[in-house]
Every structure is written in structure tokens, then in C-alpha cells.
Amino acid sequence: MMAIRHRLAAIEQKIRLKGDDEKHEQTDAWSNRDLIPLPPGRRTWGWVNYFGFWAIASLNLANWQTPSSFLAMGLSVPQAMAIIVVSRIIIALFSTLIAWAGLKWHIGFTVQNRYSWGMRGSFIPLSQRILLNFIWNAVQCWNGGRLVAVCLTAIWPSYARMKNTFSPNFPTTTDQFVGFVIFWFLSTPFLWLRPEKFKIPFIVICTWCGIGMLAWMTWALATANGVGPLWSSGEKVPSASPWSTSWLIMAGINQSIGSSAAGITNGSDFSRYAKRKRSYVFGTIGSCVVTGVLVSLIGLVTASSAQKIYGEVYxxxxxxxxxxxxxxxxxxxxxxxxxxxxxxFAVTAMFENICGNAVAGGIDLAGLFPRYINIRRGAIITFVAAWVVQPWQLINRATSFIAVLSSFSVFLAPIIGIMACDYYLLRQRKVRLSHLYRTSDSSYYFSYGFNWRAIPAWICGWAPTIGGLVVTVREDLNPSRALVQLYYMAFLIGFFISAIVFYALNFIFPVPDMDQIDAVDLYGTFTEAEAKRAGVAPLEESSCDGSVESIVVYGEKSV
Known part of the structure; x- marks a missing residue:
């Protein structure tokens, strides 16, 4: 028995993460190298990186097809494009709003929620993100596999005529499954690439896919001698429709913002890598708005011209x-x-999936098991989970389940509202970093590790809209008009209700000393200029008795 214990202890020591104590990379129940505030040496992203990051999120199949859903509602082409422009502007603004904590304090979503939900309460939003990362990673791998199948058919035409070796009851075919397997294996080596090193892949992928899309549109226009009838589609909302054009536009904006809610929520996971704040702002707003709108426009023009060529809309x-x-x-x-x-398209989907799902999943899993999981290990676990999720079952059978996932912003928007309210209104953009990584004497431990105020605020945010989500997914024939109207505004309703309720609860039941910050840069987080702006001193300038953790700043006064 003793030998088994020694063997297990030896295994535990081997898999346990190690950190450089001289760089403040302590590894314990709440901290490891990838969770601590990011030091200047690891902040390597300039505006090109963020432009590429958001461009990759735009240069994809979903954004290409975005106008189709709005035209299917009966809206006109100008109305569809107006929805896309407005929603992309709102997405860029919300992304910058939530990511600002990462830009100033260099912490990610995983740690950011500890001061709002409590050390243990932060596992509630974290668990939702992990679930989404697992499922969307699997779905993206499956979609990428379809593109791989196209590539294989272009090389070997007989691939499209491959014999299906699966049972007729199995929800996919052999050629689709092979594409998924190849895409999964080709993506795996890139999991070893740390986010600090993403600059060159971003440039290569954006250039490749961007030129490809423009060339595709040019070919379609030249071959068709102009755009097809789809381009001039006018408003076709049925006279018997229970919804006016205004409500359909509102639904479209909500749908577009909601599809990016997951990326908005964990924006600080990537903003903390910024060399300068303006790098994130210029890169994000420029790419999110400009690239996002252009890709949808190119997709619309290409589909319209292809309709003229082939007599069918693809x-x-x-x-x-x-x-x-x-x-x-x-x-x-x-x-x-x-x-x-x-x-x-396939390479873009690959890196979009790695950044948006695998790396984000790695950071979130690191928050649950800091002693054993870092970004790389968490990304690998997220990727392996694709085989457990079995996306071929979700894509080809459970269409309603995919609809639920697409509408998960019903639950994420309230989290975003709590984050914004707490950071900007209650804490006045002040965070005590040292208390985010311990439970004893931590201002963020609250009661048994939970800030109870966040839970009812979160529930109040999604309670009014969950009914509309249910009837929409079930495709009820005569749903309650009020429920659907609330659902059409789910993102904004969830954000503002949760923010207001959270603020009210904190006003009635105030948390003491919410404006505390560390007087000393205990993690070597800041440059000299940043430390001066934040009002903290370098570690070597702290009191000579070494009791730096007891020094705090209240507002502008140190005591």
C-alpha cells in the first residue's frame, strides 16, 4: 500500500506544472504561469495581431453566409447589410468594453470573474465557457472537415465517389468522416504554438483567405457579367407575418451580436497580450467592423453572381x-x-478554431485545475473532447441543439453585464491583483468563496428571455408574442437587467473597500509607465521589511 502511494505521489509530481518563482510564476490551487497577470515580456501582440485575430473570426463560412438568414426572413439586401454594419459596430464596442480589464491589469476572463463572482463562484461562468468551447471546437472541426473533403476531391475526383462504408443509420458518410479526421490531425500540431507567437500565422492566413475571397468574387462577376437577381432582392415580408420589418431587423441584430457573445465574454484572454492599449483598440475596431462587413458583402455578391451562372443560390x-x-x-x-x-477557408477555420475554442478552452480549464493544466494542456484536452462530443451526431441529427448553442448568448449576456457593471461602476477600474490568487484574507473570497449578489443578478438577466428561446427552438406554431419579442432583444435585455440588478444589490448590501489596489507590483506586471499610471510601485521600491502584501491603496491615498 505504501509503495502504491509513493508511486502515485511520483506520478503527481511529474504531471504537476512547474513555474519560475523568480518570475512570480507560482503554481498552486489558484495560480500558474498562464493565469498570473501577464508580464511585459509576454505581451507581444500589436495592432496587426488583433487585426488578424478578428479578421480570422470574420473570414469564415458563417460570416460569408450571414446575409442569407436575413434575406430568408423577407428583408431586402440593404436592410440585411444594415443589420450587419450595426451589429459589427456594437460587437466591436462591447468587445473593447469587456477586454479593458485585460488591457490594464493583464488578467484573463478566468481570473477576471473572481472579483465579481468570488473565488469559487467564478466557476459558474467558467463552466459555461468550457462547455461551449468543447462543443463549438467539435462543430468547427466537422465544418473544417467538409472543406478538407472539397480539397481532396479537387486533387482526386474519385474521392467524391468514395463508397460509404458506414451503416445507413450512421449520421454521416465515409468521405465526410475522413475529412473530419484529416482536419483534426492537421490542426493538432498548432496547439503547441503559444498565443505570443501567433503573428506570422495570422498574416499568412488572412492574406491567403482574403485574396481567395476577392478572386472568387471577381471570377463570379466576370463569368456572370454582373450580379444576379439575388442582389436586387427587395423586401418580401409576407403580409400575414406577425412581425413587422422593425422587429425582424431587431431580431437580426440580436442574432448577429449573440453569435459573437462567447468571443466578447472572454475578450480579456487575448487583450492581455497587447503591447499597448491602442494596439487592441485600432486592430479590433478596424478589423471587426471593416473585415466583418466586407466578408458578408463579398459572400452576397458571389452568391448572387453564382445564381446567374448556375440558376440556383448556393x-x-x-x-x-x-x-x-x-x-x-x-x-x-x-x-x-x-x-x-x-x-x-480550411486553414482559416483551423486557426479560428484554435484561437477561439482550443486556446480559450485551455485558459478556462487552467482556471479549474491550475496545478496540472496550462493553456497548452487545456487546448489539447479541448481538442481531444471533439471525439467525445461526436459532432457528426450534432450536425446531422440534432439541429435544434445547434440552434440552442447559437442562442447561448441568452446566458452569456447577463455575465457580460455583471462584468461591466462591477469593473466600471462599482470598482472604478481598480483591482487588487494579489487577492485574485488566494483565499485567506482575500477581498474576493466573499462568503465561502461566493459573491451571492452575482447569482440572482445573472438569473434575472436570462429569466425574461429563456421562454422565447424555448418556443423558438421548438418552432411552436403560435408562440406567445411577448416571449418572442423579449427573445428578439435577449442580448441587450440580459446585459442591462443583470447590470442594474447587480448594481442595486451592491448598493443595498455594499461590499467594503471595493477600490483597493496593491501598492506594490508583486507580479512584475507593469512597465514603469504603466505602474505610474496605475499608482503602484515596483517590488524593489517596497518597504524594506518585506511586508509588501499588507500595503494597499485606497483611491489615490496609500496607507
């Missing part, structure tokens, strides 16, 4: 690519062009 790029090369039976030139386009 919104899904893999379907249009297969049609362009006649399922592999086309000319070698058409197959080469399709390969270039499909590979560009």
Missing part, C-alpha cells in the same frame, strides 16, 4: 465549390482554383 461555400468543379469532373484549372479557395 450560400454554403463547400456546396458552391463542388458545383464549380462539377463534383471533381471539371477541368484541371477549375479543380486547381477550387483547391486554392477551399484550402484557404
Amino acid at each position: 450560400w454554403n461555400p463547400p456546396d458552391l465549390l463542388m458545383r464549380m468543379m462539377d463534383n471533381g469532373n471539371g477541368t484541371s484549372k477549375s479543380r486547381a482554383a477550387v483547391f486554392f479557395l477551399a484550402a484557404g
Whole structure:
């Protein structure tokens, strides 16, 4: 028995993370190298990185197809594009708002929630993010696999005619499954690349996919001698529709913002890598708005021109690519062009998935198990979980489940509201970093590790809109009009209700000393200029008796 214990202890020591104490990278129940405030040496992202980060999030299949959902509602092309422009501006503003804590204090979403929810209470929003990361990573791998299948068909036309070796009851075919497997394995090596090193991949991928999209649109316009009838589609809302144009536009804006809610929520995970605040602001706002709108516009023009060429509307790029090369039976030139386009989309999907789901999942898992999981290990776990999630089951069978995932902003918007209210209104942008990594004598431990005020505020945010989500997903024939109207405004309702309730609870039951910050830079987080602006002193300038952790600043006065 003693031998087994020694062996288990030896294994535990091998898998336990090690940190450099001289760099303040202590590893314990609340901290490791990837959770501590990021030091200047690891903050390597400039505006090009953030432009690339948001461009990758825009240069994808979903954004290409965005206008289709609005046109399907009966809205006109100008109305659809207006929804996209307004929603992208709002997404950029919300992203900057929530990411500011990462820009100033260099902490991520995982740690950021500890001062709002409590040390243990932070596991509530963290668990939601981890669940989403697991599922969306699997779904993105499956979608990427479809693009890989197009590439393989362009090289070997017989691939599209591959015999299906699966049972008729199995919800996929052999060629689709092989594409998924190849995409998954090709993505895996990039999990070892730390976020600090993403600059070159961002530049290469954005250039490749951006040129490919423009070339595709140019070819479609030249071949069709202009745009097709889809481009001039007017408003076609049925006269019997219970919804006016205004409500449909509101629903479209809510849908667009909600689809980016997960990225907004954990914005500080990536903003903390910024060299300067303006790098994040310029890169994010410029790329999120400009690139996001342009990709949707290019997708709309290409689909419209393709309608004129093929007599049918193809919104899904893999379907249009297969049609362009006649399922592999086309000319070698058409197959080469399709390969270039499909590979560009696939590589973009690969890095979008790695950044938005795998790396984000790694950071979130590190928050649950800091002693054993860092970003890299967490990203690997998230990626392996794709086999457990089995996306072929979700995509091909449980369409309503995917609809629920797309509407998960019902639960995320209240979290965002609590984060914004706490940081800007209650704490006045002041955070005591040392108390985010311990439970004894921590201002953020609250009661048994939970800030009870956050829980009812969060529930109040999604309670009014959950009914509309249910009836929409169930596709009820005669749903309550009030429920659906609330659901059409779910993001804004959830954000503001939770923020207001959280503020009111803190006003009635105030938390003492919410404006505390450390007087000393205990983690080596700040440059000299940052430390001066934040009102903290370098560690070597602290009191010679070494009791730096007892020094705090109240507002502008140190005591």
C-alpha cells in the first residue's frame, strides 16, 4: 500500500506544472504561469495581431453566409447589410468594453470573474465557457472537415465517389468522416504554438483567405457579367407575418451580436497580450467592423453572381465549390482554383478554431485545475473532447441543439453585464491583483468563496428571455408574442437587467473597500509607465521589511 502511494505521489509530481518563482510564476490551487497577470515580456501582440485575430473570426463560412438568414426572413439586401454594419459596430464596442480589464491589469476572463463572482463562484461562468468551447471546437472541426473533403476531391475526383462504408443509420458518410479526421490531425500540431507567437500565422492566413475571397468574387462577376437577381432582392415580408420589418431587423441584430457573445465574454484572454492599449483598440475596431462587413458583402455578391451562372443560390461555400468543379469532373484549372479557395477557408477555420475554442478552452480549464493544466494542456484536452462530443451526431441529427448553442448568448449576456457593471461602476477600474490568487484574507473570497449578489443578478438577466428561446427552438406554431419579442432583444435585455440588478444589490448590501489596489507590483506586471499610471510601485521600491502584501491603496491615498 505504501509503495502504491509513493508511486502515485511520483506520478503527481511529474504531471504537476512547474513555474519560475523568480518570475512570480507560482503554481498552486489558484495560480500558474498562464493565469498570473501577464508580464511585459509576454505581451507581444500589436495592432496587426488583433487585426488578424478578428479578421480570422470574420473570414469564415458563417460570416460569408450571414446575409442569407436575413434575406430568408423577407428583408431586402440593404436592410440585411444594415443589420450587419450595426451589429459589427456594437460587437466591436462591447468587445473593447469587456477586454479593458485585460488591457490594464493583464488578467484573463478566468481570473477576471473572481472579483465579481468570488473565488469559487467564478466557476459558474467558467463552466459555461468550457462547455461551449468543447462543443463549438467539435462543430468547427466537422465544418473544417467538409472543406478538407472539397480539397481532396479537387486533387482526386474519385474521392467524391468514395463508397460509404458506414451503416445507413450512421449520421454521416465515409468521405465526410475522413475529412473530419484529416482536419483534426492537421490542426493538432498548432496547439503547441503559444498565443505570443501567433503573428506570422495570422498574416499568412488572412492574406491567403482574403485574396481567395476577392478572386472568387471577381471570377463570379466576370463569368456572370454582373450580379444576379439575388442582389436586387427587395423586401418580401409576407403580409400575414406577425412581425413587422422593425422587429425582424431587431431580431437580426440580436442574432448577429449573440453569435459573437462567447468571443466578447472572454475578450480579456487575448487583450492581455497587447503591447499597448491602442494596439487592441485600432486592430479590433478596424478589423471587426471593416473585415466583418466586407466578408458578408463579398459572400452576397458571389452568391448572387453564382445564381446567374448556375440558376440556383448556393450560400454554403463547400456546396458552391463542388458545383464549380462539377463534383471533381471539371477541368484541371477549375479543380486547381477550387483547391486554392477551399484550402484557404480550411486553414482559416483551423486557426479560428484554435484561437477561439482550443486556446480559450485551455485558459478556462487552467482556471479549474491550475496545478496540472496550462493553456497548452487545456487546448489539447479541448481538442481531444471533439471525439467525445461526436459532432457528426450534432450536425446531422440534432439541429435544434445547434440552434440552442447559437442562442447561448441568452446566458452569456447577463455575465457580460455583471462584468461591466462591477469593473466600471462599482470598482472604478481598480483591482487588487494579489487577492485574485488566494483565499485567506482575500477581498474576493466573499462568503465561502461566493459573491451571492452575482447569482440572482445573472438569473434575472436570462429569466425574461429563456421562454422565447424555448418556443423558438421548438418552432411552436403560435408562440406567445411577448416571449418572442423579449427573445428578439435577449442580448441587450440580459446585459442591462443583470447590470442594474447587480448594481442595486451592491448598493443595498455594499461590499467594503471595493477600490483597493496593491501598492506594490508583486507580479512584475507593469512597465514603469504603466505602474505610474496605475499608482503602484515596483517590488524593489517596497518597504524594506518585506511586508509588501499588507500595503494597499485606497483611491489615490496609500496607507
